[in-house]
Amino acid sequence: MDDRLTSDRVATIAAATPFQLLYEFYRLSGYEQRRHEPGVLDFTFGDPHDPPSEAYVEILREALIPQHELWFAYNFGDAKAIEAATESLRRHIDLPFEPDDVHLTTGGFAAISIALKIVGDLGDEVVYSLPPWFLYEPLVLEAGLVPVKVSIDRQTLDLDLDAIAAAITPRTRIVIVNSPNNPTGRIYPPATLERLAKILDEASERNGRRIFLISDEPYNRIIFDDARFRSPLEFYPWSFLAYSYGKTLLSPGERLGYLAVSPTMPGREQFRDAIEAVQISGGWLFPNSSMQYGLPRLEQLAFDIELFQRKRDTMVAALREIGYTLSVPEGTFYLFPQSPLADDVAFTQALDREGVLVLPGRMFETPGFFRISLTATMETIEAGIPRFAAAFRAVAAAQPEAAKAAAAPTG
Ligand code: PMP
Numbered sequence: 476m477d478d479r480l481t482s483d484r485v486a487t488i489a490a491a492t493p494f495q496l497l498y499e500f501y502r503l504s505g506y507e508q509r510r511h512e513p514g515v516l517d518f519t520f521g522d523p524h525d526p527p528s529e530a531y532v533e534i535l536r537e538a539l540i541p542q543h544e545l546w547f548a549y550n551f552g553d554a555k556a557i558e559a560a561t562e563s564l565r566r567h568i569d570l571p572f573e574p575d576d577v578h579l580t581t582g583g584f585a586a587i588s589i590a591l592k593i594v595g596d597l598g599d600e601v602v603y604s605l606p607p608w609f610l611y612e613p614l615v616l617e618a619g620l621v622p623v624k625v626s627i628d629r630q631t632l633d634l635d636l637d638a639i640a641a642a643i644t645p646r647t648r649i650v651i652v653n654s655p656n657n658p659t660g661r662i663y664p665p666a667t668l669e670r671l672a673k674i675l676d677e678a679s680e681r682n683g684r685r686i687f688l689i690s691d692e693p694y695n696r697i698i699f700d701d702a703r704f705r706s707p708l709e710f711y712p713w714s715f716l717a718y719s720y721g722k723t724l725l726s727p728g729e730r731l732g733y734l735a736v737s738p739t740m741p742g743r744e745q746f747r748d749a750i751e752a753v754q755i756s757g758g759w760l761f762p763n764s765s766m767q768y769g770l771p772r773l774e775q776l777a778f779d780i781e782l783f784q785r786k787r788d789t790m791v792a793a794l795r796e797i798g799y800t801l802s803v804p805e806g807t808f809y810l811f812p813q814s815p816l817a818d819d820v821a822f823t824q825a826l827d828r829e830g831v832l833v834l835p836g837r838m839f840e841t842p843g844f845f846r847i848s849l850t851a852t853m854e855t856i857e858a859g860i861p862r863f864a865a866a867f868r869a870v871a872a873a874q875p876e877a878a879k880a881a882a883a884p885t886g
Pocket of ligand 1: 521581582583584585608653657691693719720721722727732
């Protein structure tokens with residue numbers, strides 16, 4: 476008798492590298508206990524640290540008051556919510572989105588999962604760049620697809636287009652692009668997206684089968700310095716857009732997002748019923764009806780970009796002054812500095828000894844870096860700076876050459 480209770484399929488998903496790295500992080504760092512200790516400063520995950528805004532709470536409260544007997548009935552997508560999401564999409568991205576192309580989901584997770592399944596056949600390959608958002612791999616495996624990882628250009632933090640082109644095979648069906656990027660904060664420039672579109676077009680021709688692009692853009696409204704975000708959808712018609720309200724509204728536990736099909740995709744009508752079918756068969760991936768009713772007003776809530784820009788500027792300036800090497804993020808709420816030790820896990824342990832928790836680059840399959848989340852409060856950031864300095868000095872004292880080399884500017 477085989478006494479393993481899980482299916483082979485689930486065993487494969489549970490063994491995915493990012494889950495292993497997350498388990499390892501939780502187990503070895505004692506994170507769960509450590510983050511609640513007094514005086515410990517938590518810069519790890521993008522969870523909110525400030526109390527939710529009154530306006531947000533009020534919108535949810537109102538959305539829970541039934542206005543008719545069907546208020547809490549099965550809800551495939553409230554028409555007013557879809558209209559509001561579509562209008563907002565048109566304002567943010569210069570494309571003529573239509574309500575029929577916008578499908579409300581339980582956040583970005585579900586939007587990505589649906590997009591993977593709607594075009595991916597079992598065994599098809601999905602290309603994405605490291606450092607990734609760590610849950611692409613399990614989502615790809617769960618869809619029965621094969622992850623294919625390439626690295627970004629670690630100097631410019633831009634996509635490495637040659638590496639993407641080289642990773643494409645006759646089984647490639649999907650390329651995932653995440654801009655603004657978690658964890659690097661990079662917004663991929665139009666020239667990169669234009670060249671990527673050309674590569675995907677040519678490879679599709681060669682393969683005799685279309686390669687689709689999933690643009691994972693939950694941070695597309697968290698943009699600094701009045702930079703202009705350009706969506707990959709503007710460059711490549713065979714694209715899906717996955718969006719989550721969890722970032723802009725700093726409320727990832729309240730699930731709300733959408734999957735939008737590019738309005739320039741030829742034949743996109745084929746997806747309309749199919750997406751709904753996958754949402755149902757995938758386990759009812761529609762948001763709760765109350766979140767749908769709240770959406771038009773939630774759309775109007777502004778993200779406090781000035782506050783986050785201040786946090787970014789304070790932290791970047793202080794870290795550079797200390798001697799860290801890091802690029803200035805153009806969007807998102809993350810920093811991705813180089814680790815002053817080649818062993819980023821050892822360096823995050825040095826930070827931990829100062830009472831500062833961050834994620835090692837190893838968690839993003841990109842050793843030699845670490846990630847700081849700026850969802851920490853301004854007070855935490857200010858209290859953290861001397862500790863980042865102390866950890867830097869401690870490793871420099873222990874390993875002067877290694878720290879000096881890592882701190883050398885890379886241009
Ligand atoms: N994509 C990226 C790049 C993310 O950082 C996240 C959340 N950390 C998601 C997708 C998923 O967002 P949500 O949990 O709001 O669905």
